[in-house]
Amino acid sequence: MSEQLTADVTIDSRGAGCPGPLMDLIGKVKTADSGTVFELQTSDRGSVTDVPEWVEKAGHELVETVEHDDYWSIYVQKS
Amino acid sequence: MTRIVIVGGGTGGTVLANRLVENLEHEVDAGEVEVTLVNDSPDHVYKPTYLYVPFGKKTAEDAVRPLADLVDRRVDLEINRVLDIDTDGETIELQDGHDKLSYDHLVLATGAKLVPEEVPGLVEGGHHFYGREGAEQLRDALADFDGGHLVLSVVGVPHMCPAAPVEFTLMADEWFRQRGIRDEVEITYTYPIMRLHGLEPVSDWMEPRFAERDINTETFFNAEAVDPEAGVVRSMEGEALDYDLLVAIPPHAGDDLVADSGLGDDGWVAVDRYTLEADHAENVYAMGDAADVPTSKAGSVAHYEADVIADRIASEVRGQPPTATFDGKTVCFIEAGMDEATFIEFDYEHSPAMRDESRPVHWAKLAYNETYWLTARGLL
Incomplete structure (x- = not known):
C-alpha cells in the first residue's frame, strides 16, 4: 500500500466466510461520513472479487488491495 | 453449590x-x-x-x-x-x-431483536413477519392486496432464519396464483450482495425457480431509506424501486x-x-x-x-x-411454495447440498413445527 494511506476505520473480518466480510463493510459504510477510508481485513478469497464489485456498483473508490501471508487488506474510500 | x-x-x-x-x-x-x-x-x-x-x-x-x-x-x-x-x-x-x-x-x-428504525421510513412504510404484531398486520395488508408491486427486500444481514425471505417470496407467488390474481401482481426480491442468498448453493437453487415464477430480482440492493408517501425504497447503490406493498427483513441487533x-x-x-x-x-x-x-x-x-x-x-x-x-x-427447511419444500444441512466445513423440493418435505416441516414443543422440552 502507499505509505500515505491510513485507514480511518479497520474492520477485522478474518475468519468469517462469504458474505460476512462484504456485509461487515456495507454495514460500516452505511453509517460513515463521505471520504472515510476503510481497511477491510478478510481471509475469505472470494472477498477479493466480491468487494470490488460492490464498491464499483455503489460508486465508492477501491483504493488498494494488499495481500498478506494469510489475509487480504482491502482499502475502500466512501464517496 | x-x-x-x-x-x-x-x-x-x-x-x-x-x-x-x-x-x-x-x-x-x-x-x-x-x-x-x-x-x-x-x-x-x-x-x-x-x-x-x-x-x-x-x-x-x-x-x-x-x-x-x-x-x-x-x-x-x-x-x-x-x-x-x-x-x-x-x-x-x-x-x-x-x-x-x-x-x-x-x-x-x-x-436478536428487530431494529427497523435504523432505516428511515421503514417502520412507517414497510411490513415484516418476524413478530406477532408485524405478521398480523402483514396478514391484513395481504388480504387487502389485489394487485400491484410487492417488494420483498432483505435489508438486514445477519437476520433470523436465513430461509425465511426465500420462503415468503415463493409462498406469496403461489398464494397469489391460488387466489387468481398473480397476473395483477409484480413481485421483486432484493438482496444485499451479488447473488440471491448468502449461501451460494441456495442462490443457485433460487435462480431458476424465481425465473420460472416470474419473480424479479435485484442484487447489491441495500435499502437505506423508504419514502412511504411516494411508495419508494432507495438503496445505498443508487437504485430506487416503486412499491405498493413492501415486506422487509428488517435490520437486526443483539x-x-x-x-x-x-x-x-x-x-x-x-x-x-x-x-x-x-x-x-x-x-x-x-x-x-x-x-x-x-x-x-x-x-x-x-x-x-x-x-x-x-x-x-x-x-x-x-x-x-x-x-x-x-x-x-445447521439444518433449515425451505418452503418452495404452499405445498412443497426442501431442506439444507451444512456446517463450518461443508456447504449445503441442494435437493429438489417435494411434498413429503413440506409435510415434514409442518410436522416438525408441531413436534417442536417436544424439542423445547429436551425430549427430541
Missing part, C-alpha cells in the same frame, strides 16, 4: 436448561447444582410460526406457549429482566425482587446487555466458534442468535449448541476437562 444461570428463554436457553438438569440429574437432586433460567416474559415464542401467519395458515397464538410448561420442574424459572452483567464479580442484576444473582457459569441466550457488559460489538457475543466460550470473560458462554459464530441465526443452531454447552458445563461441574465442541451444524 454450583450456580448455572441462563439468560433467555428462547429455543437455545430452554433446551439448554432442560438438558442441564438431565445431564446433571444426580447433582441437581442432591442440591449441589442449581440451574436458573431467566426470561423477561412468562411466554416462550416459536418464531418460525410467524412465516405462516400472513397467509392465514397459522395464528400468532400458535407461536406461544407458557415457558413454565416447557421447562423441567427442577429448573428455577425466574421471570425477570436482567439489567446488568458483571463478569468480573460473576453476578447479574435483575429488575425486580433480588439484590444480585451470582453465577459460576453464565450462558447468554439473549437472541441485546444491549451484550455491548454494555463488554462481551461483543453490535450485541453479538464474541465467542470461540467451537467451544462457544466468550472471548472477553471467564465462565461465560453464548448461544443461538446472540453468539457471533459464522453460521446462520437459526433455531437448529441454538438446539445443537445447547447440547454442546450442556456437555461442557456438566464436565466442568464434575471437574473434568470439557471436550464437546460445536461444528457449525
Whole structure:
C-alpha cells in the first residue's frame, strides 16, 4: 500500500466466510461520513472479487488491495 | 453449590436448561447444582410460526406457549429482566425482587431483536413477519392486496432464519396464483450482495425457480431509506424501486446487555466458534442468535449448541476437562411454495447440498413445527 494511506476505520473480518466480510463493510459504510477510508481485513478469497464489485456498483473508490501471508487488506474510500 | 444461570428463554436457553438438569440429574437432586433460567416474559415464542401467519395458515397464538410448561420442574424459572452483567464479580442484576444473582457459569441466550428504525421510513412504510404484531398486520395488508408491486427486500444481514425471505417470496407467488390474481401482481426480491442468498448453493437453487415464477430480482440492493408517501425504497447503490406493498427483513441487533457488559460489538457475543466460550470473560458462554459464530441465526443452531454447552458445563461441574465442541451444524427447511419444500444441512466445513423440493418435505416441516414443543422440552 502507499505509505500515505491510513485507514480511518479497520474492520477485522478474518475468519468469517462469504458474505460476512462484504456485509461487515456495507454495514460500516452505511453509517460513515463521505471520504472515510476503510481497511477491510478478510481471509475469505472470494472477498477479493466480491468487494470490488460492490464498491464499483455503489460508486465508492477501491483504493488498494494488499495481500498478506494469510489475509487480504482491502482499502475502500466512501464517496 | 454450583450456580448455572441462563439468560433467555428462547429455543437455545430452554433446551439448554432442560438438558442441564438431565445431564446433571444426580447433582441437581442432591442440591449441589442449581440451574436458573431467566426470561423477561412468562411466554416462550416459536418464531418460525410467524412465516405462516400472513397467509392465514397459522395464528400468532400458535407461536406461544407458557415457558413454565416447557421447562423441567427442577429448573428455577425466574421471570425477570436482567439489567446488568458483571463478569468480573460473576453476578447479574435483575429488575425486580433480588439484590444480585451470582453465577459460576453464565450462558447468554439473549437472541436478536428487530431494529427497523435504523432505516428511515421503514417502520412507517414497510411490513415484516418476524413478530406477532408485524405478521398480523402483514396478514391484513395481504388480504387487502389485489394487485400491484410487492417488494420483498432483505435489508438486514445477519437476520433470523436465513430461509425465511426465500420462503415468503415463493409462498406469496403461489398464494397469489391460488387466489387468481398473480397476473395483477409484480413481485421483486432484493438482496444485499451479488447473488440471491448468502449461501451460494441456495442462490443457485433460487435462480431458476424465481425465473420460472416470474419473480424479479435485484442484487447489491441495500435499502437505506423508504419514502412511504411516494411508495419508494432507495438503496445505498443508487437504485430506487416503486412499491405498493413492501415486506422487509428488517435490520437486526443483539441485546444491549451484550455491548454494555463488554462481551461483543453490535450485541453479538464474541465467542470461540467451537467451544462457544466468550472471548472477553471467564465462565461465560453464548448461544443461538446472540453468539457471533459464522453460521446462520437459526433455531437448529441454538438446539445443537445447547447440547454442546450442556456437555461442557456438566464436565466442568464434575471437574473434568470439557471436550464437546460445536461444528457449525445447521439444518433449515425451505418452503418452495404452499405445498412443497426442501431442506439444507451444512456446517463450518461443508456447504449445503441442494435437493429438489417435494411434498413429503413440506409435510415434514409442518410436522416438525408441531413436534417442536417436544424439542423445547429436551425430549427430541
